[in-house]
Amino acid sequence: MSNGDNTAGPLLAGRGLVKAYGRTEALRGADVALSAGEILAVTGASGSGKSTLMHCLSGIVRPDAGSVTYAGRQLEGLPEKELSELRRTRFGVVFQFGQLIPELTAVDNVALPLMLAGTDRTESRSTAGEWLERFGVRAQGELRPGEMSGGQAQRAALARALVTGPEVVFADEPTGALDSLASEQVMTALVHTAREAGTAVLLITHDAQVAAYADREVQLRDGVVAPLGVTA
Amino acid sequence: MTTSLGADLRLAWQLTRGSDRREWWRIALTATGAALATGFALTAGALASLRGDHYTVxxxxxxxxxxxxxxxxxxxxxxxxxxxxxxxGQCTRIGAVHRDRRLAGLRLTGATPGQVRRIAALETGLTCLLGSAAATVVSVPVLAAVWERPTVLTWVVLALVAVAVPVLGATAGALALRRVVASPLGWVRRVGPARPGRGPGRLFLLSLLPVAGAALLAATTTSDTTRGPGQWHTPMAVFGGLLAVGAGSVWLSGATCRVVGRRLAVRARSAATLIAAERLRDDPWAAARAHAAVLLVTVAGTGFMGVRHIMVDGLRRDEQLGESVSYYTTGLNLTAAAIAVGLLITLSALAVGTAESIATRRRGLAAQVAAGVPRAVLNRALLLETALPLAPSLLVAGVGGLTVGAGYSTVTGADVLPWSALLVPVTVYVGCLLAAATALPLLGRTLRPSELRHT
Structure with a gap:
């Protein structure tokens, strides 16, 4: 693991990102870059701006200042529809919980992004089944999220994030609600699949054990990226 | 921890006062519903206290x-x-998530499950008291202005209704929570028979029972007593009919939601249809709660329109009427107005229920959009949740209402089939879609990324 930005042709880069919610400044000029196929951990204390940084980089929220570039394209000027399409086709998003639709079965949840892209439902379900297989939860394919364990549901969520073959996966505390065994299973599955597919991963976590899975780690302190081991 | 009813009441009052914006919506709408219930019951009670035919109104x-x-x-x-x-019923569901957290907080401080249920029931009772008091305060001067000397019985009936509404509200609240056990650690579970969603349907039917009983009592005590034993037939038929149609509506709504959800979930080709169908399949009785009242109004409206059509046709031809034509048409118009008011209240309930279902799922919905699900898909799914199960249900309700009209036509020998009555289910269907669409702006606000920051 090394410290600092990777500046050799980043796939995704945020420069001077500023974002405030009311009077609270979540980001105060954060810089971060992610190369293709790289796994980058963003760590920091609660309230340091980790999730906001992820939201800005993935186009979920627009920064108040600064810029986000993905594959040479500036995201700021893109309309909401194109940002939505970008997240559906080029990005995958995994949260701590809540990303699976509770009423859909696991296989339908994973098939949903493919259906939204216009793939036939039968074919979508078939592909979804294969992805659930990769994450070891095929047997739970016809269960709904509420009927699965936390670890199984999170692996189904990873399958859903990766099913469209994204170039970047954003994972916001993906193991935050899991025990250590389930965390290990989820992280192993994520890292293995990302490496196999050459997918870059932006991993938001406050857990050092989870961060250890990454190629590189940056730390956020009070809304800015601080060198590791240095107090801002 | 043991507390008196007075202490529970004080705590319920403090909790009500400290409610957040979403809960104030629940309080305002529940109080409005209680005020409407009190208003209708007070008017019915005042009219029921008139004895005999020596009044000129x-x-x-x-x-x-x-x-x-x-x-x-x-x-x-x-x-x-x-x-x-x-x-x-729909209003009490607003802010259910917040209520559950509050109940958990009470358990954490040592309240027993029974005390928690009592405090929650008292909260509902206080809200209903607010509406009941407002309606009574408005009704009393109106009554005093239009009636020179209201009888003692009238005042007694008014007082009874004013007290009964909050008491019934608290009882219904306690009944609705009878299987809910809040854990001190913040989760809420339901105990008892494992058929989620049936309870509210049964509760709706149970609440119909006193209404039907009151209708039976009113009809028998205020009708002409000189007609002999046969006077019971009509009220009894109305009583039985009301219960049968009420039970049928709840059952039909739930069954339709389940069947439509199950069939479409298998065949869905679009994401919006799949989401809507799976939601219906997952909890068909949630939709049935709102749709049952829609079906009742549709049956009543279609049936009435058929009967009205035939009666107006008869009035035009009959040259030997006992009263003026306006006497009959006023009655018909008042009935039409009552049905329209009923439809308006029902559509409001549908809108409230739809908005509540969005508020409950707001974080999950925001996560869907964050993951790239287009807003338009979620908008369509929301409308389809109303449109899909209501279409077959309203068709059946419309045919049922038309059968009433056709039956009346046969009995009176009018030889007219009131096809125009079929406009009622079409109008109700459009109204329901518009009511569901009123929740779309809320859905738009819910899909903002800021919702991801809330738990």
Missing amino acids: SFAAGLLSEPGTRSGVILALLLLLVPVLGFL
Whole structure:
């Protein structure tokens, strides 16, 4: 693991990102870059701006200042529809919980992004089944999220994030609600699949054990990226 | 921890006062529903306290002066309580997530499950008291202005209704929570028979029972007593019919939601249809709660339109009427107005229920958009959740209502089939879609990324 930005042709880069919610400044000029196929951990204390940084980089929220570039394209000027399409086709998003639709079965949840892209439902379900297989939860394919364990549901969520073959996966505390065994299973599955597919991963976590899975780690302190081991 | 009812009441009052914006919506809407219920019941009660036929009431072309037509008006007012009950049922669901957290907090401080249920029931009772008091305060001067010397019985009935509404509200609240056990650690579970969603359907039917009973009592005590034993037949038929149609509506709504959800979930080709169908399959009774009242209004409306068509046709041809034409048409118009009011209340309940379902799922919905699900897909799914199950249900309700009209036509020998009555289910269907669409702006706000920051 090394410290600092990777500046050799980043796939995704945020420069001077500023974002405030009311009077609270979540980001105060954060810089971060992610190369293709790289796994980058963003760590920091609660309230340091980790999730906001992820939201800005993935186009979920627009920064108040600064810029986000993905594959040479500036995201700021893109309309909401194109940002939505970008997240559906080029990005995958995994949260701590809540990303699976509770009423859909696991296989339908994973098939949903493919259906939204216009793939036939039968074919979508078939592909979804294969992805659930990769994450070891095929047997739970016809269960709904509420009927699965936390670890199984999170692996189904990873399958859903990766099913469209994204170039970047954003994972916001993906193991935050899991025990250590389930965390290990989820992280192993994520890292293995990302490496196999050459997918870059932006991993938001406050857990050092989870961060250890990454190629590189940056730390956020009070809304800015601080060198590791240095107090801002 | 043991507390007196007074202490529980104080705590319930403090919790009500400290409610957040979402809960104030629940309080305001529940109080409005309670005020409507009190208003209808007070009017029915005041009319029921008139004994015999020696009154001259200047309203409505003299319809209220005769015991027979008066009992019909009372019956209509009591029937209007049915959509109001549906509305109140939807209102109590607003902010359920917050309520559950509050209950958990109470458990954490040492309250027993029974005390938690009692405090929650008292909260509902206090809210209903607010609505009941407002309606009573408005009704009393109106009554004093239009009636020179209201009888003692009238005042007694008014007082009883004013007290009964909050008491019934608290009882219904306690019944609705009877299987809910809040854990001190913040989760809420339901105990008892594992058929989620059936309870509210049964509760709706249970609440119909006193309405139907009151309708029976009103019809029998205010009708003309000189007609002998046969006078019981009509009220009994109305009583039985109301219960049968109420039970049928709840069952039909739930069954339709389940069947439509199950069939479409398998065949869905679009993401929006799949989401809507799976939601229906997952909890068909949630939709049934709102849709049952819609079906009742549709059956009543279609049936009435058929009967009205035939009656107006008959009035035009009959040259030997006992009363003026306006006497009859006023009665028909009042009935039409009552049904329209019932429809309006029902559509409001549907809108409230749809908005509540969005508020409950807001974080999950925001996560869907964050993951790239287009907003338009979620908008369509929301409308389809209403549109899909209501289409077959309203078709059946429309045919049922038309059968009533056709039956009346056969009995009276009118030889007219009132096809125009079929416009009612179409109008109700469009109204329901518009009511569901009123929740779309809320869905738009819910899909903002800031919702991801809330738990």
